[in-house]
Amino acid sequence: MTETTEAQVAAEVKTPSPTAENATEVPAATTNGHAEEQPASEQKPTEETNGTSTEDKAKSEPKEELPPPKEMRAVVLTGFGGFKNVKILKKPEPAPQTGEVLIRVKACGLNFQDLMVRLGAIDSPPKTPTILGFECAGEVEAVGEEVEGFKVGDRVVALPEFRAWSELVAVPTKYVYHIPDEMTFQDAAAIVMNYLVAYILIFDLISLREGKSILLHSVGGGVGQAIVQLARTIPNVTIFGVCSKGKHEALAATGLIDHLIDRTDYVNEVRKITTEGVDVVMDCLCGEECNRGYGLLKPMGKYILYGSSNVVTGETKSFFSVARSWWQVDKVSPIKLFDENKSLAGFNLRHLLYQQDGSAYVRSTVDKIFDLWKDGKVKPVVDSAWALEDVAEAMQKMHDRKNIGKLVLDPAMEPKPKPATPAKTKSKKQASEDKSSKKDKSSENGDDKKDEEAKTNGEEGEAAATTPEAVNGDSAEKKEEPVATNGEATESEKKESS
Amino acid sequence: MTETTEAQVAAEVKTPSPTAENATEVPAATTNGHAEEQPASEQKPTEETNGTSTEDKAKSEPKEELPPPKEMRAVVLTGFGGFKNVKILKKPEPAPQTGEVLIRVKACGLNFQDLMVRLGAIDSPPKTPTILGFECAGEVEAVGEEVEGFKVGDRVVALPEFRAWSELVAVPTKYVYHIPDEMTFQDAAAIVMNYLVAYILIFDLISLREGKSILLHSVGGGVGQAIVQLARTIPNVTIFGVCSKGKHEALAATGLIDHLIDRTDYVNEVRKITTEGVDVVMDCLCGEECNRGYGLLKPMGKYILYGSSNVVTGETKSFFSVARSWWQVDKVSPIKLFDENKSLAGFNLRHLLYQQDGSAYVRSTVDKIFDLWKDGKVKPVVDSAWALEDVAEAMQKMHDRKNIGKLVLDPAMEPKPKPATPAKTKSKKQASEDKSSKKDKSSENGDDKKDEEAKTNGEEGEAAATTPEAVNGDSAEKKEEPVATNGEATESEKKESS
Numbered sequence: 004m005t006e007t008t009e010a011q012v013a014a015e016v017k018t019p020s021p022t023a024e025n026a027t028e029v030p031a032a033t034t035n036g037h038a039e040e041q042p043a044s045e046q047k048p049t050e051e052t053n054g055t056s057t058e059d060k061a062k063s064e065p066k067e068e069l070p071p072p073k074e075m076r077a078v079v080l081t082g083f084g085g086f087k088n089v090k091i092l093k094k095p096e097p098a099p100q101t102g103e104v105l106i107r108v109k110a111c112g113l114n115f116q117d118l119m120v121r122l123g124a125i126d127s128p129p130k131t132p133t134i135l136g137f138e139c140a141g142e143v144e145a146v147g148e149e150v151e152g153f154k155v156g157d158r159v160v161a162l163p164e165f166r167a168w169s170e171l172v173a174v175p176t177k178y179v180y181h182i183p184d185e186m187t188f189q190d191a192a193a194i195v196m197n198y199l200v201a202y203i204l205i206f207d208l209i210s211l212r213e214g215k216s217i218l219l220h221s222v223g224g225g226v227g228q229a230i231v232q233l234a235r236t237i238p239n240v241t242i243f244g245v246c247s248k249g250k251h252e253a254l255a256a257t258g259l260i261d262h263l264i265d266r267t268d269y270v271n272e273v274r275k276i277t278t279e280g281v282d283v284v285m286d287c288l289c290g291e292e293c294n295r296g297y298g299l300l301k302p303m304g305k306y307i308l309y310g311s312s313n314v315v316t317g318e319t320k321s322f323f324s325v326a327r328s329w330w331q332v333d334k335v336s337p338i339k340l341f342d343e344n345k346s347l348a349g350f351n352l353r354h355l356l357y358q359q360d361g362s363a364y365v366r367s368t369v370d371k372i373f374d375l376w377k378d379g380k381v382k383p384v385v386d387s388a389w390a391l392e393d394v395a396e397a398m399q400k401m402h403d404r405k406n407i408g409k410l411v412l413d414p415a416m417e418p419k420p421k422p423a424t425p426a427k428t429k430s431k432k433q434a435s436e437d438k439s440s441k442k443d444k445s446s447e448n449g450d451d452k453k454d455e456e457a458k459t460n461g462e463e464g465e466a467a468a469t470t471p472e473a474v475n476g477d478s479a480e481k482k483e484e485p486v487a488t489n490g491e492a493t494e495s496e497k498k499e500s501s
Numbered sequence: 502m503t504e505t506t507e508a509q510v511a512a513e514v515k516t517p518s519p520t521a522e523n524a525t526e527v528p529a530a531t532t533n534g535h536a537e538e539q540p541a542s543e544q545k546p547t548e549e550t551n552g553t554s555t556e557d558k559a560k561s562e563p564k565e566e567l568p569p570p571k572e573m574r575a576v577v578l579t580g581f582g583g584f585k586n587v588k589i590l591k592k593p594e595p596a597p598q599t600g601e602v603l604i605r606v607k608a609c610g611l612n613f614q615d616l617m618v619r620l621g622a623i624d625s626p627p628k629t630p631t632i633l634g635f636e637c638a639g640e641v642e643a644v645g646e647e648v649e650g651f652k653v654g655d656r657v658v659a660l661p662e663f664r665a666w667s668e669l670v671a672v673p674t675k676y677v678y679h680i681p682d683e684m685t686f687q688d689a690a691a692i693v694m695n696y697l698v699a700y701i702l703i704f705d706l707i708s709l710r711e712g713k714s715i716l717l718h719s720v721g722g723g724v725g726q727a728i729v730q731l732a733r734t735i736p737n738v739t740i741f742g743v744c745s746k747g748k749h750e751a752l753a754a755t756g757l758i759d760h761l762i763d764r765t766d767y768v769n770e771v772r773k774i775t776t777e778g779v780d781v782v783m784d785c786l787c788g789e790e791c792n793r794g795y796g797l798l799k800p801m802g803k804y805i806l807y808g809s810s811n812v813v814t815g816e817t818k819s820f821f822s823v824a825r826s827w828w829q830v831d832k833v834s835p836i837k838l839f840d841e842n843k844s845l846a847g848f849n850l851r852h853l854l855y856q857q858d859g860s861a862y863v864r865s866t867v868d869k870i871f872d873l874w875k876d877g878k879v880k881p882v883v884d885s886a887w888a889l890e891d892v893a894e895a896m897q898k899m900h901d902r903k904n905i906g907k908l909v910l911d912p913a914m915e916p917k918p919k920p921a922t923p924a925k926t927k928s929k930k931q932a933s934e935d936k937s938s939k940k941d942k943s944s945e946n947g948d949d950k951k952d953e954e955a956k957t958n959g960e961e962g963e964a965a966a967t968t969p970e971a972v973n974g975d976s977a978e979k980k981e982e983p984v985a986t987n988g989e990a991t992e993s994e995k996k997e998s999s
Contacts, residue, residue, distance in 0.1 A: 126840070207801070208844065210708035293835045302857035303705075305846075308835045334832035337791045337806045340847030342624070344857060346706065347845050348803075349838030359800035359842060 077134045077169035078394050083123030086395040097173040099147035104179055106161055109188035111168045111412040112138035114196055115312050118402055124314050129165050136168030140191035150176055158182050160191040164357045170414045177362040180369045193383035193409035198372045200352055201229035204285060208348050209305050215282040216241040223250040225409040228384040231259050236380050245269045253407055270295050288313040291331040305346040384408030392418035575632045575667035576892050581621030584893040595671040597645035602677055604659055607686035609666045609910035610636035612694055613810050616900055622812050627663050634665030638689035648674055656680050658689040662855045668912045675860040678867045691881035691907035696870045698850055699727035706846050707781050707803050714739040715781040721748040723907040726882045729757050734878050743767045751905055768793050786811040789829040803844040882906030890916035
């Protein structure tokens with residue numbers, strides 16, 4: 004990695020951002036489809052070098068006094084859609100503006116939100132091309148004007164709205180937090196977003212108390228694992244963790260979850276254990292799970308919606324699944340809540356942080372989380388670490404809900420040599436998981452759309468009107484080159500994720 | 502008062518309950534209409550005697566060994582409607598059944614719910630005739646079989662579902678709580694219901710934190726005053742108290758409320774003070790205030806509905822006001838809460854206690870409240886105490902939202918001598934308040950219905966469709982003899998109450 008001085012950075016800020024067209028471009032490797040066939044060794048060498056490509060030199064030749072604009076590797080979304088739109092590109096290094104610090108990124112956190120951004124399935128989506136990523140940790144390399152409380156060399160974690168998955172990122176200090184000396188960058192990137200959500204849910208919105216029971220979707224994901232740990236700081240809490248059967252063994256081994264419930268029939272499974280229901284339902288899925296979750300509440304129970312990952316079904320955006328997630332959610336009158344002694348809440352960290360000026364509140368919560376970490380009460384579960392070049396594969400794993408805990412990217416990490424060389428940075432277990440995952444995908448490739456619709460309708464027997472028009476609308480949407488993940492994705496339609 | 506032995510009680514349990522028709526009946530005195538014309542001195546003497554009327558003697562003559570069935574005075578609702586249906590009747594003394602204690606009542610609490618019961622404006626209304634009242638304090642006079650933890654002579658407060666406003670009441674022990682030795686019965690009856698609601702809202706549902714702001718309707722009422730006191734146990738809480746202008750001076754004198762807001766235009770008044778809104782809205786009114794309250798929330802704000810006193814407008818049940826309270830409440834999607842970072846909650850103590858088996862939770866909360874009382878953090882505000890015979894006047898005062906703090910009944914208290922003799926048990930201030938109240942009522946008597954509708958429509962400018970049909974439906978409803986309070990009631994349509 005190149006160390007950049009402040010003088011260099013100042014010179015480079017005038018360089019216009021390259022568009023997707025003129026940037027040096029390498030598609031992010033995926034584990035499936037055509038991209039998978041292309042071994043890392045065949046990728047363009049510019050991907051691994053930094054600011055020294057011939058293209059760059061040609062550009063900067065007329066200005067002899069100025070050094071060539073420095074470039075960095077970044078994970079760029081070139082357009083909404085499938086994994087092929089996620090590319091590793093060379094981008095000019097940013098410079099910190101007033102109130103910003105420039106961070107040399109050492110670790111990035113993947114969040115389910117990143118999948119939704121890729122699909123364009125979020126409100127106020129960014130303009131493409133854009134550098135992806137909401138979460139990174141690293142060292143302050145330069146500080147902009149009017150910055151207080153941060154200096155070069157500070158170890159920090161940041162929550163920029165996009166642009167976190169890059170070698171360098173300039174972030175307004177209101178989204179930057181110092182990390183404890185003993186905390187690794189990887190742990191920092193694995194902690195902040197997930198534990199922020201978990202902490203705010205557990206302590207500020209639910210105010211979970213001794214003796215209460217909680218039902219938690221996607222218990223194997225990063226937020227799920229964070230919620231479990233924080234809930235365990237309160238005595239005598241009963242945790243019903245919902246996830247796919249395949250994760251039960253690994254999660255049972257943690258000994259933290261009282262009842263592991265398969266997601267296919269979780270309502271009946273919970274009712275078998277407790278006819279009266281639960282005190283809290285934490286829902287990151289949305290759609291029909293809202294109604295089901297509300298129905299599972301005891302009197303004085305609290306339901307909270309903090310994600311809408313049910314929107315993500317296939318690899319590309321599905322109007323059908325988006326519409327389903329909206330139409331199936333019953334509106335509730337406050338009078339019903341009054342009659343039934345129930346609460347409904349929603350939490351959206353992105354809106355809070357970037358649209359609702361919640362940065363001071365978030366900062367105070369980060370402090371509390373780091374205090375808990377120092378006390379040993381917060382131990383981030385990292386599923387696996389990946390090179391930037393392997394981001395598509397990491398996203399695929401999250402999409403398939405195969406992760407237990409957090410997926411992180413490490414810009415300094417070597418991409419996985421493919422396909423023959425054994426994975427250098429992974430455990431045996433991890434490598435074998437990947438292998439079997441690939442097998443599934445290749446065998447299911449082909450009849451993706453048809454398969455998805457059939458399974459969707461089958462699974463939504465309880466749901467409200469899903470008209471043929473809606474299905475057609477979905478099918479008629481973006482006719483992308485089919486990618487191997489579609490068949491797989493439908494299997495995990497009722498999914499668990501970070 | 503007569504002391505009853507357990508033997509007597511056992512004998513009397515077989516006595517059939519007299520119906521409203523055969524019971525000795527005296528209408529409760531009211532401050533208005535025809536009842537007002539009848540001074541207490543002209544009331545039937547049987548009201549003041551106990552179980553010794555000639556009628557009783559005639560009944561018991563054939564059974565010479567048995568003593569005549571003992572009777573007690575009770576506040577009986579003979580049918581849903583106006584104050585004339587609230588009567589002081591002689592009823593046979595109850596005996597404690599299995600799991601019950603018999604309580605000699607020393608003080609009763611009035612709650613807004615009692616007005617709604619009188620109107621029949623609650624769900625699952627009781628069959629009439631019924632003894633009114635949800636709250637009383639007194640001494641255990643007898644214990645039924647299988648009672649543990651209570652003995653004769655214990656000082657207790659109780660929350661039976663109805664029947665509390667009587668000289669004696671038998672209550673299942675799950676609704677009975679020991680009171681601290683130093684606590685008066687009047688304070689006990691003034692504390693339990695109001696502080697239960699306030700405590701659960703503040704600490705369990707809202708989980709109010711340091712630095713937060715709350716908006717509170719009916720801040721002058723019993724629950725309002727309790728919420729203010731409990732909120733003040735948390736540092737740096739900003740309280741916006743909404744009530745009629747007439748109470749501002751008295752409430753300002755307490756020094757506990759940061760911003761006293763007139764209820765007629767409270768949304769704009771609050772926005773003038775804080776453009777961003779408030780963290781918490783506590784709404785006991787329902788109807789259009791639900792939408793307004795939600796609109797006043799900051800991000801991460803919590804709205805809670807814990808009453809529907811907007812239903813009570815005129816003295817008799819108004820389908821118009823009931824419908825208004827329902828139709829004007831917008832249903833909310835959990836997705837909206839997710840987008841806006843907001844919470845909605847409902848709390849209904851009656852449902853929790855009698856329909857949802859919340860008695861253990863309520864008992865543990867009563868313990869916490871009594872601990873706060875012992876620490877001097879809970880000091881019930883008692884507006885005034887009344888004889889059973891003056892219950893209609895007390896209810897009228899609550900209906901008119903003239904009270905600050907709790908109204909209590911004392912079965913041992915002498916009724917107010919009317920009209921000439923000065924009130925024996927009241928302060929000068931109280932007596933003069935009553936006087937002016939009467940004046941208002943008599944002057945406005947006559948064009949009650951028309952007046953009510955006009956004011957209603959005028960005040961509901963922001964509200965959704967209030968069709969002429971709804972108005973007609975209302976007018977066509979129960980054609981009771983007009984009672985003087987209707988004109989007055991419309992003045993306090995946006996009301997504050999306990």
